[in-house]
Amino acid sequence: MAFHVATTIDSNIAKITLSGELDGSMAPVFQKEVEKAATQKVKRLVLLMSDLDYISSAGLRVLVFAKQKMGAGVDLYVIGAQQQVKDTLQMTGFDRSIIALDTYDAATIENI
Numbered sequence: 305m306a307f308h309v310a311t312t313i314d315s316n317i318a319k320i321t322l323s324g325e326l327d328g329s330m331a332p333v334f335q336k337e338v339e340k341a342a343t344q345k346v347k348r349l350v351l352l353m354s355d356l357d358y359i360s361s362a363g364l365r366v367l368v369f370a371k372q373k374m375g376a377g378v379d380l381y382v383i384g385a386q387q388q389v390k391d392t393l394q395m396t397g398f399d400r401s402i403i404a405l406d407t408y409d410a411a412t413i414e415n416i
Contacts, residue, residue, distance in 0.1 A: 305357055311337045316347040317414065323355035331362035338370045348413055349374055354384030359392055371401055383408050 307330040308323045318341035326334060341349055349370060371380055382404045385393070393399040405412070 309334055309337050311340060313344050317350060318346040319350045319352060321352040325358040326363035327360045328362035331366050335366045338366060342373045348379050350381045350413060352383050353389055356389055359389050364396055367398060379403055381413060
């Protein structure tokens with residue numbers, strides 16, 4: 305499945321929707337979206353991953369980049385990740401650097 309990424313920014317929250325397979329060739333596309341969000345000085349970065357089937361080590365590097373680029377004051381949410389993506393996040397220990405939710409919870413995420 306082809307990779308697709310879309311970003312919306314509203315009320316200090318950047319939402320990046322990811323679908324398909326995030327492999328090494330598509331990581332730069334994802335990184336550009338993260339950089340776009342970082343320039344907006346958002347308070348939350350929300351990654352909507354319910355349709356993301358696969359994330360490679362290059363994709364994980366972009367997640368690490370996002371955490372570093374945005375800084376400690378920006379919460380990084382991973383929403384609806386499929387089990388294989390969750391497993392990858394857990395194996396690398398990156399799951400300790402994010403807030404993982406099964407569904408988008410506006411009360412939690414939008415309470416800035």
